[in-house]
Amino acid sequence: MNAEVQTQGPAWDLSTEYTSVEDSQLLADIAAMDELLNEVALLNPGLDTPHGVEKAQQIAKLSEQAGTLLSNISTFAHCLLSVDSQHDGAQKLNGQLQAYRKRFGDLFEPLSQFVDAASDEVVAQYLDDPEVSPSAFLVHHGRERRHENLSLSEESLVNGLSQDGIHAWGNLYDQLSGTLQCEVLVGNATQSMGVAQASGLLNSADDHQRKAAWQGINNAWEAQDEACAAGLNAMVGWRLEMCNQRSRHKPVHFLDAPVHMNRISRGTLDTLLEAAFQAKPLAQKAAKLQARAYGKEGFGPWDLRAPAPTIEQVQAPSIEFDEAIDLIARAYGEVDASMEKFVRMMVANNWIEGTVGPRKTPGAYCTGFAKSRTPRIYMTYTGGQSDVITLAHELGHALHSWVMRDLPESQRSYGMSLAETASTFGETLVRDTLLAQSSSKQERLDILWEEMSAFTAFLLNIPARYEFERKFYEARAARPLRPQEMKDLMSEAWRSWYGDSLAEPDPMFWASKLHFYISGLSFYNFPYLFGYLFSLGVYSQRDAFGDQFYQKYVALLRDTGRMSAEDLAQTHLGVALDKPDFWQATIDSLSSRVSAFEAILEEVGR
Ligand SMILES: [Zn+2]
Structure with a gap:
C-alpha cells in the first residue's frame, strides 16, 4: 500500500434522484413511464383520423413526460456504472431500459411521420398549443428534409434492412477493433496487446515507444485491410444509394x-x-x-x-481538489460573479464525482437529471494540471445546461456543432489563468x-x-x-x-x-x-x-x-x-x- 495520501476529488451525491436501483421512487417512475407508453399505443391509430392533430398534440405531451422519466432513470444507471463498471443492479437496469428505448422508437415513429407528412396548415394547427409550440424550431428544422422522405412502407423496409446492412458493417468494425491483437515492442520484448492498450502508448514520452506502438497498430490493421475496405465501401455505398433513392423530388447530396x-x-x-x-x-x-x-x-x-x-526534472506539485475549484471559480468569476457562484454551488451540492477508484470507468463527462434539471460531472481527479483543465471543461458543460434549466424540454438539446461552446470557453479561461500564475x-x-x-x-x-x-x-x-x-x-x-x-x-x-x-x-x-x-x-x-x-x-x-x-x-x-x-x-x-x-x-x- 502506498503510505502517501493520494490526491482525489469528492464523491457525488445521486440520492436527490434515487438512493439505489431498488428505490421505490425509481420503481414508481418506471411504472409511470410504462403507463404513459400504453396511452401512446392507444392514441397512435387516431393519427389517421380527422382528429389527427389533437391526437398528435396529446402524443407529443406524453412523449415529453415519458422521455423525461426514461432519461432520468438512464442517467442514474449510467452514473452508477461509471463509478462501478461491475454494478450488477445497474447492469440489469440498463438491460431493462434498452427494451424501453426500442419501445420508445416504435411508439413515437408515427408522430414524427405525421409531423413530416403534414401540410404547413396542419403543422400550424399542431403547434397552436402552449405545450407543443415550444417545439416549433425542432419541427420546422426537421421538415426541411421532408422532401427526402420515402413512402411509409419503404422507410420501414429500409430501417429493417439497415440492421443487417449498414449497421452490421459498423458492428463488424467494432468487433474487429475490440479483438485485434497488436505486436508492440516494449523495452526489449515484443508484447501482444489490444488496440486500446497499444493506443495508450501513443501518449508515451518515449519516442521509440510511440513509434513501436504506432507500427504495431498499423500492422494489425494492415492485416485486416480487405475487411475494412469492404466495410467502408459498403457503408458509403449504402449512403450514396440512399441519397439516390431520396432524390425523387430534389437532388440529395451526401453532405x-x-x-x-x-x-x-x-x-x-x-x-x-x-x-x-x-x-x-x-x-x-x-x-x-x-x-x-x-x-x-x-x-x-x-x-x-x-x-x-x-x-x-522537477515533480510538478499536485493540485488539491479544493485548490483547483478555487482557481476555476476565480477564473470563471472574472467573466461574471455568477459564474463563480455557479462553480462553488456545484461543489456545495456534491454534484461532482472526482474520487479515485479501482472500478471506475476512465474519462470525464457532464450529464444531467431530466426531472430535477440538475447537472452532474464525472471524472477521476488526481491533481494533475490536465485534471484541472478537464474539470474546467466539464464545468463549462454544466453551466451551459444550468442556464437552460428553465426552458421547455424541446428547446434544451443542441447539435454537436454548438455542444462544446461553453466547455471550450471554460477551458480557455482556466488555461489562461494557469498560464499567468505558473511558476515554472x-x-x-x-x-x-x-x-x-x-x-x-x-x-x-x-x-x-x-x-x-x-x-x-x-x-x-x-x-x-x-x-x-x-x-x-x-x-x-x-x-x-x-x-x-x-x-x-x-x-x-x-x-x-x-x-x-x-x-x-x-x-x-x-x-x-x-x-x-x-x-x-x-x-x-x-x-x-x-x-x-x-x-x-x-x-x-x-x-x-x-x-x-x-x-x-x-x-x-x-x-x-x-x-x-x-x-x-x-x-x-x-x-x-x-x-x-x-x-x-x-x-x-x-
Ligand atoms: Zn466536452
Missing part, C-alpha cells in the same frame, strides 16, 4: 444529412473549411515548432499525441504544448479527415475502392494539410480511425473544427462587448437549442458564419498563442 444534423448550412461548412485552408501556414508552423521541441525536422504520425518534452517553465510549456496540440489537431488533422471522406464519397460513386487506393487517398489528404510539417503520412488512418465506421453518422469530423473555432470566436468577443458580454453569452447559450448556428451567431454576436470574417478573426487571435509557444521554446533553448 446534406451531416450538415442538417449540425444545424448549419452548406455555405457555412464551405466557409469554415476555406478558413481552415487559409490558416494552414499558421497551423503548420505550430506543428513544426512542436517537432523542433523534440529535436526533429517534422513529426511522424506517431508523435501527434506526444506530451510536452521534459525540460526540468515546465508548467508553462505544458500548457502551451497542449494548446498547440489542440490547434494542430483541429486545424490540420480534422480537415485531412474531412478531405479524405469527401473525396472517398466522390470516388465511391463510380465504384468501390481497393485498399491501396484508400491508402493513397488518405496519404494525399495528410500531405495536403500537413505539408512538410509531418515527416510522413498515416496511410492506414482510414482503417484505424473509429470515426469513419460509425454507421449512424457520417462526416464525424467537421463538427469538431466548427465547435473549436466557434467557441474561441465567442471567447475572443469578451473584450469587444465588455460589461455586456456575460449577458450576451448567457443569451447565446440559452438559444443553442432553438436556433440554427447561423441565426445564433447573427443574433447574439452580430456575425455571419457563412462569411469568412468571423472565422478569420478567430484564427488571427490564435497567432499570438503560436508566438507565445515559440517564445517559450526560445527561452528553454529548444
Whole structure:
C-alpha cells in the first residue's frame, strides 16, 4: 500500500434522484413511464383520423413526460456504472431500459411521420398549443428534409434492412477493433496487446515507444485491410444509394444529412473549411515548432499525441481538489460573479464525482437529471494540471445546461456543432489563468504544448479527415475502392494539410480511425473544427462587448437549442458564419498563442 495520501476529488451525491436501483421512487417512475407508453399505443391509430392533430398534440405531451422519466432513470444507471463498471443492479437496469428505448422508437415513429407528412396548415394547427409550440424550431428544422422522405412502407423496409446492412458493417468494425491483437515492442520484448492498450502508448514520452506502438497498430490493421475496405465501401455505398433513392423530388447530396444534423448550412461548412485552408501556414508552423521541441525536422504520425518534452526534472506539485475549484471559480468569476457562484454551488451540492477508484470507468463527462434539471460531472481527479483543465471543461458543460434549466424540454438539446461552446470557453479561461500564475517553465510549456496540440489537431488533422471522406464519397460513386487506393487517398489528404510539417503520412488512418465506421453518422469530423473555432470566436468577443458580454453569452447559450448556428451567431454576436470574417478573426487571435509557444521554446533553448 502506498503510505502517501493520494490526491482525489469528492464523491457525488445521486440520492436527490434515487438512493439505489431498488428505490421505490425509481420503481414508481418506471411504472409511470410504462403507463404513459400504453396511452401512446392507444392514441397512435387516431393519427389517421380527422382528429389527427389533437391526437398528435396529446402524443407529443406524453412523449415529453415519458422521455423525461426514461432519461432520468438512464442517467442514474449510467452514473452508477461509471463509478462501478461491475454494478450488477445497474447492469440489469440498463438491460431493462434498452427494451424501453426500442419501445420508445416504435411508439413515437408515427408522430414524427405525421409531423413530416403534414401540410404547413396542419403543422400550424399542431403547434397552436402552449405545450407543443415550444417545439416549433425542432419541427420546422426537421421538415426541411421532408422532401427526402420515402413512402411509409419503404422507410420501414429500409430501417429493417439497415440492421443487417449498414449497421452490421459498423458492428463488424467494432468487433474487429475490440479483438485485434497488436505486436508492440516494449523495452526489449515484443508484447501482444489490444488496440486500446497499444493506443495508450501513443501518449508515451518515449519516442521509440510511440513509434513501436504506432507500427504495431498499423500492422494489425494492415492485416485486416480487405475487411475494412469492404466495410467502408459498403457503408458509403449504402449512403450514396440512399441519397439516390431520396432524390425523387430534389437532388440529395451526401453532405446534406451531416450538415442538417449540425444545424448549419452548406455555405457555412464551405466557409469554415476555406478558413481552415487559409490558416494552414499558421497551423503548420505550430506543428513544426512542436517537432523542433523534440529535436526533429517534422513529426511522424506517431508523435501527434506526444506530451510536452521534459525540460526540468522537477515533480510538478499536485493540485488539491479544493485548490483547483478555487482557481476555476476565480477564473470563471472574472467573466461574471455568477459564474463563480455557479462553480462553488456545484461543489456545495456534491454534484461532482472526482474520487479515485479501482472500478471506475476512465474519462470525464457532464450529464444531467431530466426531472430535477440538475447537472452532474464525472471524472477521476488526481491533481494533475490536465485534471484541472478537464474539470474546467466539464464545468463549462454544466453551466451551459444550468442556464437552460428553465426552458421547455424541446428547446434544451443542441447539435454537436454548438455542444462544446461553453466547455471550450471554460477551458480557455482556466488555461489562461494557469498560464499567468505558473511558476515554472515546465508548467508553462505544458500548457502551451497542449494548446498547440489542440490547434494542430483541429486545424490540420480534422480537415485531412474531412478531405479524405469527401473525396472517398466522390470516388465511391463510380465504384468501390481497393485498399491501396484508400491508402493513397488518405496519404494525399495528410500531405495536403500537413505539408512538410509531418515527416510522413498515416496511410492506414482510414482503417484505424473509429470515426469513419460509425454507421449512424457520417462526416464525424467537421463538427469538431466548427465547435473549436466557434467557441474561441465567442471567447475572443469578451473584450469587444465588455460589461455586456456575460449577458450576451448567457443569451447565446440559452438559444443553442432553438436556433440554427447561423441565426445564433447573427443574433447574439452580430456575425455571419457563412462569411469568412468571423472565422478569420478567430484564427488571427490564435497567432499570438503560436508566438507565445515559440517564445517559450526560445527561452528553454529548444
Ligand atoms: Zn466536452
